[in-house]
Amino acid sequence: GQQLNQSPQSMFIQEGEDVSMNCTSSSIFNTWLWYKQDPGEGPVLLIALYKAGELTSNGRLTAQFGITRKDSFLNISASIPSDVGIYFCAGQPFNDYKLSFGAGTTVTVRA
Amino acid sequence: NAGVTQTPKFQVLKTGQSMTLQCAQDMNHNSMYWYRQDPGMGLRLIYYSASEGTTDKGEVPNGYNVSRLNKREFSLRLESAAPSQTSVYFCASSQGAVSGYTFGSGTRLTVV
Numbered sequence: 133g134q135q136l137n138q139s140p141q142s143m144f145i146q147e148g149e150d151v152s153m154n155c156t157s158s159s160i161f162n163t164w165l166w167y168k169q170d171p172g173e174g175p176v177l178l179i180a181l182y183k184a185g186e187l188t189s190n191g192r193l194t195a196q197f198g199i200t201r202k203d204s205f206l207n208i209s210a211s212i213p214s215d216v217g218i219y220f221c222a223g224q225p226f227n228d229y230k231l232s233f234g235a236g237t238t239v240t241v242r243a
Numbered sequence: 244n245a246g247v248t249q250t251p252k253f254q255v256l257k258t259g260q261s262m263t264l265q266c267a268q269d270m271n272h273n274s275m276y277w278y279r280q281d282p283g284m285g286l287r288l289i290y291y292s293a294s295e296g297t298t299d300k301g302e303v304p305n306g307y308n309v310s311r312l313n314k315r316e317f318s319l320r321l322e323s324a325a326p327s328q329t330s331v332y333f334c335a336s337s338q339g340a341v342s343g344y345t346f347g348s349g350t351r352l353t354v355v
Contacts, residue, residue, distance in 0.1 A: 174333050174346030235285035
């Protein structure tokens with residue numbers, strides 16, 4: 133699949149802080165998705181984005197589909213301890229139904 | 244509604260042993276996938292099945308085989324396990340990529 137570059141690789145954040153992570157690709161995508169993986173579990177879908185420029189929220193999470201179709205970002209506002217986990221971006225190309233995944237951002241929250 | 248169920252949750256194998264990882268979904272999804280997750284490498288696609296009766300290689304298929312037994316079940320077989328296959332394995336299903344994937348809770352495999 134296409135290479136997705138996700139950054140940062142990891143982050144330590146203070147409870148209450150806002151955080152941001154992003155994903156870039158050399159290829160354009162039809163759909164961008166963001167997943168969260170809790171320790172010992174499988175990834176769970178957080179947000180799906182279908183249109184270039186789209187900004188979508190899910191509670192304290194906000195994600196945007198980049199206007200070039202080659203990038204996306206995820207913001208978490210007012211971090212809480214349960215935000216701990218690994219966040220993955222995923223992109224679906226126009227000519228394929230299979231997803232390509234980023235390497236993940238590991239989030240650790242300091243109480 | 245269980246979603247995607249994987250068995251076993253944990254397994255330790257000796258080098259050269261064989262085993263089959265089981266996956267079943269109850270959402271009537273057409274497509275199913277097997278991924279492996281290794282530290283710092285994200286999720287890498289091993290094999291996938293677009294629909295019942297079809298299977299295709301993904302990014303890292305060497306050392307694995309799959310069977311799409313019916314619409315619900317998609318198994319992954321390691322014929323001769325190697326230490327490089329120590330990983331966490333995830334099964335997923337989808338009705339189409341726009342709906343996203345539903346993942347199982349994973350199988351943690353150690354090959355010694």
